[in-house]
Amino acid sequence: MLFNSVSFGIFLIIVFLLYYIVPHKYRWGFLLLASYAFYMNLHLWYGILLFLTTGLTYILAISFEKAKTPGQKKRNLLLGIIPLVLILVFFKTANPLISRINDMIAAGRLSIQPFTLVILLPAGISFYFFQSMGYLIDVYRGRTSAEKHFGYYALFVSFFPQLLAGPIGRADALLPQYKKERPFNYENVTYGLKLMTWGYFKKLVIADVFAITVNTLYDNVYSYVGLAFIIVTVMFAIEIYCDFSGYSDIAIGCAKLFGIDLMTNFKSPYYSFSIKEFWSRWHISLSTWFRDYVYIPLGGNRVPKWRHMLNLLLTFLVSGFWHGSTITYIVWGALHGLLQIIETLICPKGKPRKKHFIMLPVTFILLCFTWIFFRANSIQDALWVISRLFWDASRPLNYLKTAAICLPLSYFQIAGRCLAVLVLAVYDYFALKCDVIKEFSKQKFFIRFPVYILLLVVIALFSPKGVATEFIYFQF
Amino acid sequence: MVTIMKKYYDVIRFALKCILIPAAAVFVIYCLNKPYKPINDQKYLDVAKFSSLGIQYTQVQVGNLGSSHGAYNFDYTPLTERGFSCFNFANTSQSFNYDYAVLKEFGSYMTPGSVLFIPVSYFSFNNEVTNAEEAEAMSVRYYHCLSPKNIPDYDPFIDIITNRLPILSAGEDIVKLFPSLQLSIIALAAENEVDTAVFAARAQERYSRHFDNKKEYFLPERIEDLYNIINYCKEHDITPVLVTTPFSKYYRDLVADEFLNEFEETVTKIANDTGVNYYDYSYDARFRGNLTYFMDADHLNTEGAVYFMQILMEEVPELQKLL
Numbered sequence: 013m014l015f016n017s018v019s020f021g022i023f024l025i026i027v028f029l030l031y032y033i034v035p036h037k038y039r040w041g042f043l044l045l046a047s048y049a050f051y052m053n054l055h056l057w058y059g060i061l062l063f064l065t066t067g068l069t070y071i072l073a074i075s076f077e078k079a080k081t082p083g084q085k086k087r088n089l090l091l092g093i094i095p096l097v098l099i100l101v102f103f104k105t106a107n108p109l110i111s112r113i114n115d116m117i118a119a120g121r122l123s124i125q126p127f128t129l130v131i132l133l134p135a136g137i138s139f140y141f142f143q144s145m146g147y148l149i150d151v152y153r154g155r156t157s158a159e160k161h162f163g164y165y166a167l168f169v170s171f172f173p174q175l176l177a178g179p180i181g182r183a184d185a186l187l188p189q190y191k192k193e194r195p196f197n198y199e200n201v202t203y204g205l206k207l208m209t210w211g212y213f214k215k216l217v218i219a220d221v222f223a224i225t226v227n228t229l230y231d232n233v234y235s236y237v238g239l240a241f242i243i244v245t246v247m248f249a250i251e252i253y254c255d256f257s258g259y260s261d262i263a264i265g266c267a268k269l270f271g272i273d274l275m276t277n278f279k280s281p282y283y284s285f286s287i288k289e290f291w292s293r294w295h296i297s298l299s300t301w302f303r304d305y306v307y308i309p310l311g312g313n314r315v316p317k318w319r320h321m322l323n324l325l326l327t328f329l330v331s332g333f334w335h336g337s338t339i340t341y342i343v344w345g346a347l348h349g350l351l352q353i354i355e356t357l358i359c360p361k362g363k364p365r366k367k368h369f370i371m372l373p374v375t376f377i378l379l380c381f382t383w384i385f386f387r388a389n390s391i392q393d394a395l396w397v398i399s400r401l402f403w404d405a406s407r408p409l410n411y412l413k414t415a416a417i418c419l420p421l422s423y424f425q426i427a428g429r430c431l432a433v434l435v436l437a438v439y440d441y442f443a444l445k446c447d448v449i450k451e452f453s454k455q456k457f458f459i460r461f462p463v464y465i466l467l468l469v470v471i472a473l474f475s476p477k478g479v480a481t482e483f484i485y486f487q488f
Numbered sequence: 489m490v491t492i493m494k495k496y497y498d499v500i501r502f503a504l505k506c507i508l509i510p511a512a513a514v515f516v517i518y519c520l521n522k523p524y525k526p527i528n529d530q531k532y533l534d535v536a537k538f539s540s541l542g543i544q545y546t547q548v549q550v551g552n553l554g555s556s557h558g559a560y561n562f563d564y565t566p567l568t569e570r571g572f573s574c575f576n577f578a579n580t581s582q583s584f585n586y587d588y589a590v591l592k593e594f595g596s597y598m599t600p601g602s603v604l605f606i607p608v609s610y611f612s613f614n615n616e617v618t619n620a621e622e623a624e625a626m627s628v629r630y631y632h633c634l635s636p637k638n639i640p641d642y643d644p645f646i647d648i649i650t651n652r653l654p655i656l657s658a659g660e661d662i663v664k665l666f667p668s669l670q671l672s673i674i675a676l677a678a679e680n681e682v683d684t685a686v687f688a689a690r691a692q693e694r695y696s697r698h699f700d701n702k703k704e705y706f707l708p709e710r711i712e713d714l715y716n717i718i719n720y721c722k723e724h725d726i727t728p729v730l731v732t733t734p735f736s737k738y739y740r741d742l743v744a745d746e747f748l749n750e751f752e753e754t755v756t757k758i759a760n761d762t763g764v765n766y767y768d769y770s771y772d773a774r775f776r777g778n779l780t781y782f783m784d785a786d787h788l789n790t791e792g793a794v795y796f797m798q799i800l801m802e803e804v805p806e807l808q809k810l811l
């Protein structure tokens with residue numbers, strides 16, 4: 013059940029209506045039931061894995077409080093963390109490994125029959141495993157107490173708006189919300205719906221439309237050269253942002269319908285003046301997770317300089333691996349680590365960072381460069397794209413002409429895409445200064461209503477029709 | 489009490505907005521859809537001909553089904569000049585399952601004793617179009633002329649977005665609602681002279697379209713569709729005639745002998761099983777090397793199609809009987 017499918021729309025309406033009919037003391041149970049139904053609708057055994065993960069981490073977290081010695085406590089922590097990490101590594105590496113073995117068989121380097129085995133990566137596993145691991149570590153560190161009520165804890169792990177692709181929540185922020193009485197709140201619910209609509213606009217009108225062009229070129233890179241690659245890479249930067257932030261907006265808005273506040277996941281990331289700033293604005297729930305549970309335990313920046321650099325690199329390599337075990341994601345992570353190291357060397361800690369306007373496009377260009385590795389189907393494809401970016405650029409007219417031929421877009425399509433990006437840029441610009449939806453809600457109804465109606469009409473008219481496209485981050 | 493009142497006030501306010509705002513959006517879409525519908529219909533001019541059935545054509549005496557081979561290669565001028573009522577039911581890339589659907593929808597306009605040509609091409613027992621997107625685009629046109637019960641794999645969602653509310657699938661075509669915004673398109677002048685190199689290249693292209701990326705050339709469901717068409721004709725006193733239309737040698741020579749043998753076996757078996765005659769003009773000496781009769785490698789031009797009809801009138805006993 014994808015957020016952009018009709019079945020999800022029907023599911024959400026039913027759950028929303030019943031939620032406010034069910035008495036407060038049973039609401040957690042109802043939400044838990046709805047979350048499992050949502051998840052098991054994808055695959056039956058996904059629910060079993062989710063339940064086992066919940067059970068294991070629940071028992072271990074309680075065992076911390078009963079542990080008599082710190083050693084016993086640590087052993088219990090490792091008992092929880094190690095299996096989760098191993099399962100995650102297995103699911104992340106199995107398919108690339110199988111495909112590599114098959115390649116070797118096909119190339120004749122192994123004298124066995126090729127086999128067709130595909131390990132199904134359970135949807136959202138990276139997200140709820142990280143959420144559970146974060147909870148275990150927090151309880152271990154004493155930052156939060158172990159949840160005694162299994163139902164509340166199970167809901168914390170499985171709450172359906174955030175289950176498939178986050179935002180990765182923290183126990184101290186979420187668990188109290190599930191216990192609190194949450195009557196129908198007009199402001200909250202309407203805010204949630206508006207945020208969801210904005211999320212759908214980003215996903216359906218921008219990301220899905222851009223994806224058509226991006227996929228055409230990136231799935232057949234050897235047929236294209238030149239400026240077209242630069243344009244589609246910029247388009248991919250916008251696509252992935254709209255896809256994932258659109259998903260996050262839908263998830264946060266959806267949770268708001270039930271009176272639950274999830275953490276903000278994106279804060280206008282392309283208005284960053286450095287890569288470090290970008291990571292404080294992009295996929296915030298994951299970057300703070302890596303900061304708190306990987307970077308800081310490694311020593312963070314309170315260690316010798318070389319070690320600090322190494323910590324940065326390691327954290328981003330792990331982040332790259334979290335996205336996938338293929339070399340392209342690892343290179344993507346490594347590049348981000350290296351860029352942050354260079355930034356730290358140029359602008360050491362303690363020195364005030366001057367936000368020069370030129371850093372805005374420079375950061376964006378650097379980010380686009382790293383996105384090439386993220387999007388390319390293989391490292392060879394990425395290198396081909398990079399080596400052909402300025403193909404024939406010495407003849408500007410030809411350079412432009414080739415791009416026009418490679419990108420089969422009409423003037424109206426180009427104008428439509430530019431307009432959509434302009435709307436996004438304006439929204440994000442104001443989002444730096446205020447809560448756009450809250451501020452807009454204060455306007456007179458004759459200003460607000462036409463905008464809401466226009467947004468719905470634009471989504472209905474300009475979203476690609478047919479099979480609902482998956483969100484990019486569902487694969488991680 | 490005040491709190492309870494406020495609570496319900498909020499719920500009602502929320503419910504009203506949830507209904508009114510989407511309703512207003514639907515109304516706007518409906519208003520845009522109205523002027524867009526005739527513009528959208530322009531896309532499906534090839535099936536617009538069916539609207540004349542029942543008005544201009546009520547008692548069709550000679551007709552044909554088929555894909556572009558049927559659409560282009562049958563020119564009824566020699567028959568209409570003699571006062572016969574004829575209708576071409578063919579559409580580009582129309583496979584047997586759609587032939588059958590068209591027949592079920594419009595077969596009642598064929599008069600008892602009429603003759604129906606069923607073109608059998610090399611791709612007929614599979615689909616001419618194998619690309620899923622192109623196949624979907626091709627199937628959409630039938631939502632504009634057939635009733636849902638006759639449309640193979642009818643999908644109400646496609647019906648809504650392409651037929652009932654086509655504005656939803658208009659995309660950039662929406663600009664056509666505002667003619668002043670449209671750019672003029674300069675049409676390229678067509679080449680009139682016959683260029684054998686162009687023919688050969690086009691033949692290769694057509695061959696690839698008909699033969700590449702297909703695992704099985706003779707799908708059981710397509711064979712069954714052909715049996716269904718023939719049975720329908722017999723039940724309604726229509727005389728079916730199987731025919732393979734003329735191809736230029738540039739196209740025909742590309743086809744492998746093994747395939748041709750299997751193709752002939754399949755068609756002959758169906759003809760024998762049903763007692764229907766099969767006429768093969770695919771390698772007819774009067775056409776194969778005479779490029780002046782062809783529009784491209786496997787389609788006749790108007791002159792060729794008229795000539796082909798004259799040949800059918802002289803050589804097909806079922807048609808002669810009617811004449």
